[in-house]
Amino acid sequence: MPVLAIPFPVIDPVLVSIGPFAIRWYALAYIVGLVGGWLYARRLAATERLWGPxxxxxxxxxxxxxxxxxLGVVLxxxxxxxxxxxxxxxLEHPLDILAVWRGGxxxxxxxxxxxxxxxxxARSRKLSVLAMFDVAAAVAPIGLFLGRLANFVNGELWGRAAPDFPYAMxxxxxxxxxxxxxxxxxxxxEGLLLFVAVTIAVRLFGFRRPGLVSAVFAIGYALARTVCEFFREPDPQLGFLLGTKIAALGGGLTMGMLLCVPLFIAGVILLIAAASGRTRPRLTLERAAA
Structure with missing residues (x-):
């Protein structure tokens, strides 16, 4: 083991346990991420200059x-x-689908x-669908940051072996x-850097170009996740896909990388459409006039 290898700071995945009732860091990350995103979204919605008409x-x-x-995130x-x-x-153990506390x-x-x-x-409230996507994209990195920290606390989704890397665990x-x-x-x-990127997009353009912030999020996440996949150990039941080998990094194509491809493409298409003004509605009405 390298001299500077860091021991994993073992943290009990259960924060509080009272009899059969337990609060886990993993569940807490989801709750705090959703509530924190909701509070930030309320602040963004209250800032009139971001919305224009x-x-x-x-x-x-x-x-x-x-x-x-x-419900959408969990299910x-x-x-x-x-x-x-x-x-x-x-398929062999269908009841395990309900065991979300085990991760996955x-x-x-x-x-x-x-x-x-x-x-x-958005459709039921006659709101701009793309603008609402933008609000969600602006706050989503909060949950991603907390979720990855919870993965670390759980000691799951660890990285690839790095015996020569001095700060490996x-x-x-x-x-x-x-x-x-x-x-x-x-x-x-996926958390901090992506939050900075979408925040800059919100400050510069607000939600007046529907879909633009969502595009920045989609492209940014796809790139960040793909880079991180080079350091993350693939799921053992899947391994590397399509037999692709990248000798310089000792790995290959993973499921995470593959799923990021359509996300990146959709982000680029949406960015072009939003930047050109094609996503702007021809007529928008304030709620008071509805």
Whole structure:
């Protein structure tokens, strides 16, 4: 083991336990991320200069949006993990699908679930669907940051073996070799850096060009996740896909990389459309005039 290898700071994944009732860091990360995003979204909705002529969501709209997004993230994230990452195992043990406290959530599945929830709410309230996507994109990195920290606390989704990397960690369930703390890389890239990127987009353009902030989020996440995948150990039941080998980095194409391709392409298309003004509605009305 390298002299500077860092022991994993073992943290009990259960924050508080009272009899059969337990509060886990993993669940707390989801709750705090959703509530923190909801509070920030209310602040963005209250800032009139960001919206121009677009109809702004009311506090009641955002209260309901929290429920829609929470259901979409949890149900979509779990279903996405089952379908994309371990379908065979869950077909053999279908009751395990309900054991969400053991981990096993897919960002891409949660993303699609949240998109569906936002779409349904925006259409029912006659709000701009793309503008509501933008609000969600502006706050989503908060949850991503906390979620990756929870992955680290759980000692899951660790990085690839890096015996020569001086600041690698030996994870309790990751074997004897030091590994990249890839959860922390993802918290930094998909959380902090992405939050800075979407915040700059909000400050410069607000939501007056519907879809632009969402495009920045989609492109930024796809790039950040793809880079981090080079340091993250692939799921053992999947390994590397398509036999692709990248000798310089000792790996290949992973499921995470593959799922980021359509997300990146959609982001580029949306960015071009939003920047050219094609996503602006021809006529927008304030709520008071509705």
């Amino acid at each position: 677009l109809k702004r969501p009311t506090p009641a709209d955002l209260d309901d949006l929290l429920v829609y997004v929470a 979509g994230g779990r279903l996405g993990y089952v379908l994309f990452y371990d379908l065979k195992q869950y 959530m897919s960002f891409h599945g949660g993303f699609l679930g949240a998109v569906l929830g936002i779409f349904l709410l 030996v994870f309790p369930n990751g074997g004897p070799l030091p590994r990249h703390p890839s959860q922390l890389y993802e918290a930094f890239a």
